[in-house]
Amino acid sequence: MVAIKNIFYIFILSIMLVQCSNENKYLIKKGKVGLLSTKTTVQDLKSIFVNDSIVTHLADIDENEEDSFFNASDEYEIFSEKGQKLLSIVPVEQNDSTSRLKSIQLFGIDFITEKGISLQSTFKDINTNYKINKVETTLNSATLYIDELNATIAIDKEELGISKFSREEISLEQIPDISKIKYFTIWFN
Incomplete structure (x- = not known):
């Protein structure tokens, strides 16, 4: 009888551990996106995304060029087994x-913060759950800065009823609650 109880407890504990690891695979926090953290290196990507595809775009760096500001960046795109783009x-x-x-940069809709924000969230969801520290207007979007996550979230100007390339400054009050996220980026600096 005791052996059956022990087996049952081990089974329940195993299920809980598997469930927690699946949840953590998509959890977004400051300094963490799923299994990636501020300590993750490029060489770690292959072991973290062993079941996914990694497409590598390496920058063309000219060693003679002193000003690296204009050089392109390396980029690693992560695709699921089903071909869905998850991350850049x-x-x-x-x-x-x-x-x-x-x-x-997040592309997969499964990635979600502890407060429930994902690519499917609206401005109202973001504004209700996080302090927006700054709004910056770009040619195509309004970029929201959220220090609590060290994240930027872009909302397309079309969602705001403003024409692209308009130089008009955008305030939080101008953003409709139903505006959708265009880009969601977590910064590790």
Whole structure:
């Protein structure tokens, strides 16, 4: 009887551990996106995304060029087994497998914060759950800065009823509650 109880407890504990690991695979926090953290390096990506596809776009760096500001960045795109784009990852250093990660742009709808924000959220969801520290107007969008996550969230100007390339500054009060997220990026700096 005691052996059956022990087996039952081990079974329940195993199920809980598997469930927690699945939840953590998509959890977004400051300094963490799923299984990626501020300590993750480019060379770790293959072992983390062993069941997924990684498409690598390496920057073309000219060693003679002193000003690296204009050089393109390396980019690692992560696709699920079903071919869905999940993430776009940019490292701090280019052409360096030991480099840590600089930013992660989310494409997969399963990635979600502890407060329930994902790519399917609206401005109202974001504004209700997080303090928006700054709004910056770009040519195509309004970018929301959320220090609590070290994240930027872009909302397309079309969602705001403003024409693209307008130089008009956008305030939080101008953003409709139903506006959808265009881009969601977590920064590891």
